[in-house]
Amino acid sequence: MEGVSSGPIDGSSLPLAKWRSEFSKAFQYYLDRSTPHSVGRWLGTAGLALIYFLRVYYLQGFYIVTYGLGIYLLNLLIGFLSPKVDPELEVMDGLSLPTKGSDEFKPFIRRLPEFKFWYSITKAFCIALVMTFFSMFDVPVFWPILLCYWIVLFILTMKRQILHMIKYKYIPFSIGKQKYTGKKYSTGSSSLSRD
Template identity: 70%
Template sequence: MEGVSVDDPGPLAPLVKWRSEFSKMFRYYLDRSAPYVVERWIGTLAAASIYVLRVYYVRGFHIISYGVGTYLLNLLIGFLSPKFDPELEALDGPSLHTRDSDEYRPFVRRLPEFLLWYATTKAFIVAFFMTFCSVFDVPVFWPILLCYWIVLFILTMKRQITHMIKYKYVPFNYGKMRYDQKKSAASSSGSPRD
């Protein structure tokens, strides 16, 4: 092939440039949304509501809903699981706080909250757009899918809760003692230093 240069981007150069700029802008706004936890989840709830209304009015696409539900269950398990599974690290010793004499180690999730939110939102948006393609409207008896998903949820949660009890960890921060710098600074300023 004569006359073709490796450095020549060709007719797709503007498209590649636009994609790169869009990706940077998307990442910028995604990073800026990180501190707004409640607002992000309200947006996800709105996307989920729009998807549910679409499925309800179309009266179809139950297999997509089952797929989204199973995917969300998988994400939830990742959110509730520790990053380093104690069962897999039996040779290195426990990585979670299991005895009073052990050093305290904070709970680190396998799937952080931000990634859980992002994957959940993306799942509902993709599922919503899939409802516009009739190929995905597979005729199924939806009550059987619902019953199967409920059984899957119960068995999976039972296994996860048993794992939590066995290795004595709680994946939530609610109810745990919290130390703020403001309170410790105020209490230390009133006491004499040694």
């Protein structure tokens, strides 16, 4: 039974599989190289989002695709702002966020890391942009109702998330947080006594 394959080997499928493997390796290589360049990555995604919104505005359509994209982005944002271990849902062995001032400090770990957040948003905009080239996705809808519904959904979801952040005393951003640099040793000239 050695050397017996499970299916027919087509001569044309081997070059396609080889090309796919090489493309996958090259894509992963450049994706790995982009990891430390967060500002450049986000600027590229902002440019892609601008292209998408200009295309939707120019075509005056694809509002249902944009609504679906908005719901998906809201879902990603909630994952990005949420802790990995939700104190309400899971009782962990000391791995939850501190709830009292006497609790030990535990760092905030996101449920969705920044790189995966960026990558998912970029993929979503790419897919939505490709969908605008196919007229079957241009479902006629009254877009102001979709926009109002999305805004209400965004406000209610963010209100719940902010109340959760206040209740469990965590901030998912490092802006304004105290940074510990260690002890600073003073030189002999600053230890002079006062007269």
